[in-house]
Amino acid sequence: MLDAAKEISKTLGEDSISFDEDVIEHHGRSDWSTANTAERPVAVVYPKTTDEVSAIAKICDKYAVPMVPFGAGSSVEGNFSSPYSGICIDFVHMDKIVAFHPEDMDVVVQPGVNWMDLNKEIAHAGLFVPLDPSPTAMVGGMVSTNCSGTNAMRYGTMKDWVVNLTVVLADGSVIKTRRRPRKTSAGYNLTTFFVGAEGTLGIITEVTLKLAPIPQDTSVAVVSFPSIRDAASAASSIMRSGIQLAAVELMDDLQMQVLNKHGSAAVRKRKWDEDPTLFLKFSGTTDAIKSDIKRVSQIIKSHNAGEFHFAKTKQDELDLWAGRKESLFTMVATKPENTILWTTDVAVPLSRMAELIDLSKADGAKLGIFASVVGHVGDGNFHLAMFYNPDDAKQKAAVAKVVHDMTNRALEMEGTVSGEHAIGIGKKDCLVDELGHDAIDFMRTLKKAADPKWLLNPGKIFNVPGKD
């Protein structure tokens, strides 16, 4: 491995590679994740171009050394860990907008571009990338985990916004999956083949993204319900009505308590009801939003809804939505001493979500720990977050069982073990439960064809043959 690193250093220049222990440690594990390994990469390399990534891959292929792509490091399932050591490829220097085509409503970027920076850069043209993952996320990681977020209900997930990818294959050869049409049915869909593959099939070095017009107007409304089931069934009725909201988000009673106690000044301007609450984001033309708000407020009446608060000013709107946006960080700020966070997500058919949330929250509550739910209700996708003491083996096992039971129930309900965080090393066993050995074997057949030496981010999604 060190021979490979040395050859990379010789080829790309000494400045392009780091053997620093702190750097390696930072690239090897995550505080946000419960899925960490003991192994670390031998070096971190910083390419600037597709050609340099290709050169790295050729050297790694020659020495049979694992290659692990690294973006912002914000993924939570150990997606960028290095269980077989190898070379970590950090895309921080590949952060350029290559070409912006406002008339075609697309943009070509390198994988190290942060999505929020990108949206600021192109806002003048009235366009944006309508995803909403972690604020720190970079495009390459967003593609590789098929990320989404609160906007997914209206705009779909990352796979729906990728026009083409430039990919360095395992042997260092380079392909482009498409040219730049918004629509095509020409040949295999290699684009979505790489989206969500976590870098196990190829290394993404350039991405063309479809863009959406920034809506003329937006608005936000908040409404609480006596139970999670009422809230979820209200959300379902809204979806069935055909009213196209930008987002329908659910926060449970615990999350609302956290807002009242620890929210930012803007959030604590109001006293929030400490009940299960829906956050609704409207977007479109100003007239359409008015009409949508009226219709939604009628629909939810039959679901025991409380008072319907909708933003009357732009400041109102920001303050209301801040309640939803701050939830993760506010919650982390309340973390009890000596505990860490276990956060995970599942997605199930819409009709089953309320039941699953109820059961999972009850299981968490039985442990006497903080166990809370935030949900992308429009997608049947929700996150469970729990604080536990990692040194308390019994508590850790109990928390693991809550997660295990939740994923098992999600599968019984025909759901998925990962709605938007991918598999990494954290959910490999669950994926076998989800899809069965034959489907996993077929994935491995494709993996082996694309990467015969099994060097691309090995040990993610499924085990390396003969190991684990």
Place this chain on the structure above:
Amino acid sequence: MLDAAKEISKTLGEDSISFDEDVIEHHGRSDWSTANTAERPVAVVYPKTTDEVSAIAKICDKYAVPMVPFGAGSSVEGNFSSPYSGICIDFVHMDKIVAFHPEDMDVVVQPGVNWMDLNKEIAHAGLFVPLDPSPTAMVGGMVSTNCSGTNAMRYGTMKDWVVNLTVVLADGSVIKTRRRPRKTSAGYNLTTFFVGAEGTLGIITEVTLKLAPIPQDTSVAVVSFPSIRDAASAASSIMRSGIQLAAVELMDDLQMQVLNKHGSAAVRKRKWDEDPTLFLKFSGTTDAIKSDIKRVSQIIKSHNAGEFHFAKTKQDELDLWAGRKESLFTMVATKPENTILWTTDVAVPLSRMAELIDLSKADGAKLGIFASVVGHVGDGNFHLAMFYNPDDAKQKAAVAKVVHDMTNRALEMEGTVSGEHAIGIGKKDCLVDELGHDAIDFMRTLKKAADPKWLLNPGKIFNVPGKD
């Protein structure tokens, strides 16, 4: 091959297989396509279940016999032809709705279900499959060609509506690509791996489709422009505005002439302007549509738009849209004697479409034949249709050159050689031009991994190694 057919007959029963020459002929070629082969399948088999398809695949695997799936036979690039003979698998008896989940907004169907029948069947629940291909199309073929149609601008293409697939692999084993979540990022996206693969990677035997709520209301408007470029740039401005139309369709001057002369009684109620014309379909809530119509009529003023006709009654709406919907059939009814139709499609970035349509129409006009354009303008996708005399070798070559030049230009403009008809045998060479040998080789690597004996619909998308 006959041994395989006999074993299938023995296993599934004599009623499940046909050796009738007319039946074989009907399954071997298409009047709608210029991409036909001389070869025919040796038999047509009619399975009723996934297990029967699996049994067929095991027998074909054993005798190394090609398997060619057949749906409605409405594809136009020779997608269901049998260039290496083999067994044709007709899904006409697999036409059941397996499960309908209105609360989850999805439906599970067999591949032989016709999409219009399906939409009638589920309309009572206020839901529909928002694709719009040939009225005869069946779900299996729709998935395998990644079809779309006039609704794609708003609702996307087939790949966006498939939740999961049950697939019989080359050796007869059966996998399911997902359970039933609306959203997932768990493992490789095997669903889109099979969508658009034209049955070359596996045989689809069950499909779960996401459903959309039927819009509360719809409306239609029609407006003509002095030139194709004006019409296309008006469409582009509408898209950039963020107004979410259901469809923006373009018909050229020739198509409008055809409507005036040969349209149905409903269509000929009005005298159409014989200029390039946009057909706009609005959908959503009644209030939103009113507001959208107002905004669109303002936007198009700056693009030399003629009078803006919008439907004032439901009958108006049907009559106006009938103009667009009848175009293909009306045009075919005007086919000059001794000619046949060559129809093909490409898609390019939005900003280049007007130029490409202009150039392609001019090329066709130079031949003195009917050469007309209908476009899904919102997607940069359009169809060129020409009538030519197949016995006139010189004219046939000239028409082929027009198509060839159009696809080449589409590629220079970073477009695709097939927007919604897939590749079949008709566009294999173009696909190499589009993606390059390395990308095609990667597709073939995946094909070989999935189908080592190369038995699944061989000769489609790319050539069989060592042949052609």
